[in-house]
Amino acid sequence: MDIYQHFREEERPFIDQVLAWREDVELKYQRKLSDFLNPREQDIVKAVMGNHPDFNFGLSGGKDQAERKRAIIAPEYEIIEEEDYQLTMLEASYPAKFVTLEHPDVLGAFMSLGIRREKLGDLVVKDGVIQIITDQEISDYIRMNFTGVKRATVNFEEKPLSQMLESEETWVMKNTTVSSLRLDVLVKEIYGMSRKKAGMHIDSGHVKVNFRVVENGAFQLQEGDLISLRGQGRSKLEEIQGLTKKEKYKVSTSKLN
Known part of the structure; x- marks a missing residue:
């Protein structure tokens, strides 16, 4: 079966990367630990690995419901333990x-230190507390160099993942009908705006599909696609249920509130 047929052309480089990881594990009999992957990349890893009898693979981001996770691909005889994912949870208070801090403020501060997003897992900013899951390799660097964000001085300490x-x-789920599966049509429907305004957001680079900026309103969405609109949160095309008698698509969408 051709794995590429299930994904878009622009996702092919990452598919090739996962195939290269698998081949490397097969040749060297050494496990591969990835950086943190977004949900779409995790889906690709699952599709590529499937139930292949020669490999054992897993995903972890510190907790079951984590959004960003690291993958391990190992020879089939190896047992993967939670500590193998090399995760550290850091916490600081403010x-x-x-001071009012939001997720983008803190993430931007991490980026300003030269830390790649791929080295960071889930980030929580809530009730005066910042928590971040990181690659163990950079946890000391963060503790030494991340000392403030906006007007707040912070001091990160390592905490158990269980905390x-x-x-x-x-x-929030919603069932509706749409005239097509174009990106501008779904943005209009999900975020409650005119199609013209949806198109303006897309043309301005404010809309991402599966964590990639898409500037084409005619872009065709597929079941499971994650959409984000700058300043208005994320949503998802959960299910395409078929056509109505008037040739409209019956769809289920969800929006993060």
Whole structure:
């Protein structure tokens, strides 16, 4: 079966990367630990690995419901333990009464230190607390160099993964009908705006599909695609249920609130 047929052309380089990891494990009998992967990349790893009898693979981001996870591909006889993912949870507090911090503020501060997003897992900013899952290799660097964000001085300390806070975000489901599966049509429907305004957001690079900026309103969405609109959160095309008698698509969508 051709694995490429299930994914878009622009995803082919990552598919090739996963295939190269698998081949390397097969030739050297040494496991491969990836950087943190977004949900779409995790889906690709699952599709490429399938139930192949010669390999054992797993995903972990510190907790079951983590969004960003690292993958391990290993020879089939090896047992993968949680500590093999080399995850560290760092925590810092800030005076929420005097400083308002949001996810983009803190993530931007990490990026300003030259830390690649792929080295960072889930980030929680909540009630005066910052928590971040990181690659063990950079945890000391973060603790020494990440000392402030906006007007807040912070001091990161290592904490057990079991103390990771739960996100209060919830996905709200909706069933609707749309004239097509174009990106501008779904953005209009999900975010409650005119199609013209949806098109303007897309043309301005404000919309991502599966974590990639898409600037084409005619881009055709597929079941499972994750959409994000700058400043208005994320959503997902959960299911395409078929056509109505008037040739409209019956779809289920969800939006993160």
